[in-house]
Amino acid sequence: MDWFFPFALMVGLILFFMGLGLPVAFAFFVTNIAGLYLFFGGSVGVDQMISNFSAAVGTYALAPLPLFLIMGSLFFRSGLGDGVMDALDMCIGNLRARLSYVVLAAGAVFSALSGSSLANTGMMGSLMVPEMIKRGYKAKMAYGPVLGAGSLAVVIPPSSLAVLLGSLAHIDVGALLIAGALPGLLLAVMFAALIFVQTLLDPEAAPQYPVERVPMGRKIKAIAVNIVPMGVIVFLVVGTIILGIATPTESSALGCAGVLGLLIAYRCFTWKALWTSLDDAMRVTGMTFLIISASTTFSQVFAFSGASNGFIGFVTGFDPGPYLFLFLMVCVILILGMFMDQVSMMLITLPxxxxxxxHFQFDLVWFGLILLLAFEVGFTTPPFGLLLFVMVGVAPPGTSLKTVALSAAPFIACTLLLIVLIVIFPQIALFLPNLF
Known part of the structure; x- marks a missing residue:
């Protein structure tokens, strides 16, 4: 049990400093310094940590991250999303819970244009929730679809979290991004089926109201003006990777150029929006790179101290089988998701x-996608799910966290069901990467 002391010390210090409210990157740095002095030769180890910084963040796989952030921020700050929402609203027709379907469709489109769950949820929540509440929608039909649709950005490419996971876990970023496309669309279909079932069981949850009939010509024009150009952006980002035309880095640059072109064509371009988007991306990228630097050293110390190999030998000694271990790993993420953000969970669990x-020879793309879906659930689990706080922030005054969390529960169940399906049928995740 020589491994137990460094294992307990490293993991315990991380959780202790996070519990004190220390930022994630600094919690890792303090833990790393303690580990380096104890297991890595003292000041020599600290020098090694500093020399590792450039290698940790200088990888080509990380280049898409700031570009995807710029692309998503430009899209949301320019107001292009409003046109997409209007066009989808026009095309859905007079269905019961039509606004819930509009939110879901918009969430799928926005996920392929931004890669940010927080941005998706904030935008759709602020635009649609007041209107849904005014129309008499119950909480589960107003908040639930927004939270479900917002979380799609975790798996539908270009997912910023997938880029980060691929870089940290040394998984092919392009393959991981492509792998999320089919499960993401399947999850959107499952959400739509859930909304349909909810309206069947409780028709009063989403009262039907008269909607102006829109001529087909007007619908076609709205699609051509507001949705088809967004499809071009999706092709530039996702299609070029799938077809092998561009790497993830090149596709992210194409996406940025495409959004800029749309802003100019729609006369939405402003220098203020561009500067704000660059500032948004710089802040997130800077903190992310700092976290990655700290995480890289943590993994090295964890392995050098013997904690990693010792723990693996200990747990595999029980020999419960690979799928039970996979189940336990998902459970750990779900529990951690109740108390910390996705990046923190990723940095603690990946080593x-x-x-x-x-050890169990899991396909890393398949395994990475399962982790992403588990992280997605963490976005909406109480008491600290980030999307729950975003939703409470845009919901009418007096809305409780409990109300929002209960609205999200059926959508969480759909995501968990998708994880089970991917475990049983791995080709759901691997079909596109293997094909292209």
Missing amino acids: IFLPIAA
């Missing part, structure tokens, strides 16, 4: 989970 995945 432990990846060696276990390698």
